[in-house]
Amino acid sequence: MTSTAAAEEGAAASAVGGGAVPRHVAIIMDGNGRWAKQRGLPRVAGHKAGAEAVRRTLQAAADAGIEVLTLYAFSSENWRRSNEEIADLTGLMRYYVEKELQRLIDERVKLLLIGDYQAFGPQMTRLLDEAVAKTAQNDRLTLVVALNYGSQQEIAAAAAKAAASGDVSIESIGSHLETAGLPDLDLLIRTSGEVRLSNFLLWQAAYAELLFTPLLWPDFDEKALNDAIAQFSERQRRFGGR
Numbered sequence: 107m108t109s110t111a112a113a114e115e116g117a118a119a120s121a122v123g124g125g126a127v128p129r130h131v132a133i134i135m136d137g138n139g140r141w142a143k144q145r146g147l148p149r150v151a152g153h154k155a156g157a158e159a160v161r162r163t164l165q166a167a168a169d170a171g172i173e174v175l176t177l178y179a180f181s182s183e184n185w186r187r188s189n190e191e192i193a194d195l196t197g198l199m200r201y202y203v204e205k206e207l208q209r210l211i212d213e214r215v216k217l218l219l220i221g222d223y224q225a226f227g228p229q230m231t232r233l234l235d236e237a238v239a240k241t242a243q244n245d246r247l248t249l250v251v252a253l254n255y256g257s258q259q260e261i262a263a264a265a266a267k268a269a270a271s272g273d274v275s276i277e278s279i280g281s282h283l284e285t286a287g288l289p290d291l292d293l294l295i296r297t298s299g300e301v302r303l304s305n306f307l308l309w310q311a312a313y314a315e316l317l318f319t320p321l322l323w324p325d326f327d328e329k330a331l332n333d334a335i336a337q338f339s340e341r342q343r344r345f346g347g348r
Contacts, residue, residue: 126339128292131167131331132176132314134306135159137298137322144322150194155324157202161209166328168213168247170335174288175249178306182221182256196226199253200233207237214246220284221255248288257308260284264309285310293338297323315341 135156142152160177167175180195187195210217217238224231234253264282268274280286291310294303299320303311317334319326 127171127335128315128338129172129289130174130176130291131172131293131295131334132178132291132307132310133163133326134178134294134296134304135323135326136296136300138324140298141322141324149191150198152324153195153198157198159324159326160202161206162327163331164215164247164249165213166331168215169328170332172335173248175247176220176252176285176291176307177250178252178255178304180221180253180255181305182254182259183305185254196230199226200230203233203237207240210237210241210249211244214244215241216244216248217241218248218250219253220250220260221253223253225254250285250288252306255284255306257303257305257310261309280309283309290314293317293334295319295334297321297326313343315343 138152138156139149140152141155142149145151164175179199184195185192209215219234219238223234226234260283261279264279265274267282268278271278285291285307291307291314294307294311294314295317296303297319299318301318307314315338317337319330319334321330
């Protein structure tokens, strides 16, 4: 390890009080609607507050030395929501990308997308593709956003590609997943107190540490992330061994 790398690792460890920092963290961002309901606000207010939580968490992840942060922004099942809420979410997504793109560039954050985000239409697809292209050379943190994503669909598609290649091994299927090339998932967090994975990164989470917090997503912040990292560092990861 170079002296620079050692210094960066030490800084990351000190940010969370020492101990191991996960390379790849994923978050199921749940609870926007309940957060708004508790305050007598429309659901869109919860989604706006959730976008602020994304900004805080992204900064905290970069400061902690996390390499990859994957966020479940819109599942393939979310299309069952009302047309009004989907329109609100889409508009907020567009606003966030346009407003935050320069910040991503300045903070050296690379944006990647998983899921069939083309379902949001050509204008949104073009905006997202441009954001991915403009951040492609960034190297501080990789932000993976799951849009119109479903893990079962991803696994089925990867298995089909593996079968077509004549190699249906675990390694082959893994190489056809949308997250191929990223570090293995270390820690998966779900907010709002729900205890399920909701069709998110099912293959990737095979040996990930799982953490469920009662915090609603808009209340998630740097302390919450650092507490999660601290819990992760205290766990013994055996990967099937004794």
